[in-house]
Amino acid sequence: MKRVVAVTPADADNGFACCGAVQLAAEPGQVAELLQQALAASDGGVVILDERLVEEVGEEMLHALEQRWSGVLVVLPAPLGTAAAEDYALRLIRRAVGYQVKVRR
Template sequence: MKRIVFITPADARYGFSLAGATQLTAAPAEAEAAVRQAMADPECGLVVIDERLLPGIGEERFQEMERRWFGVLIVLPAPEAAKKEEEDYAARLIRRVIGYHVRLMP
């Protein structure tokens, strides 16, 4: 079974590790290196990254990493994230999985 790796800022360093999950902490400037480290592990099949770290990677770069890796990259919404942003990400993830755009209605 593949492992799940969570990548979060230092202020959330105990959240997922207390539940027994693998958790890496990083600053936004270190986020890309942390994602690449997790992607390089053949036992890792899912990487969940905190949305607050994405500015250190950039959206285009993140999408490129999603396309090139055999596993799944998921963005964990920040606690203060707006609902519209979550829906946009959800729609993009569904489109990636099923291959076409699905309109999500509230």
């Protein structure tokens, strides 16, 4: 049976662990290592990365890891109340369209 692994900031609540997923809490500087560890596990089927950690890993590395892994890598938006939600939407648009799009409110 494949498992779900969530890589979250160290200060995140254990919400994923309460749902049966393995939750890896990343301290600053550990994100890339924990993400690679989660992707290397033979029983991992879905890896969830908190959007707030994407910047530390870098878009290029994240894309490269996603391309060579057979499972599903999901970047979840940060919880409500953070300014990162719009950044996540812009990244999705940029990835789908292929260039920078300016979104105005």
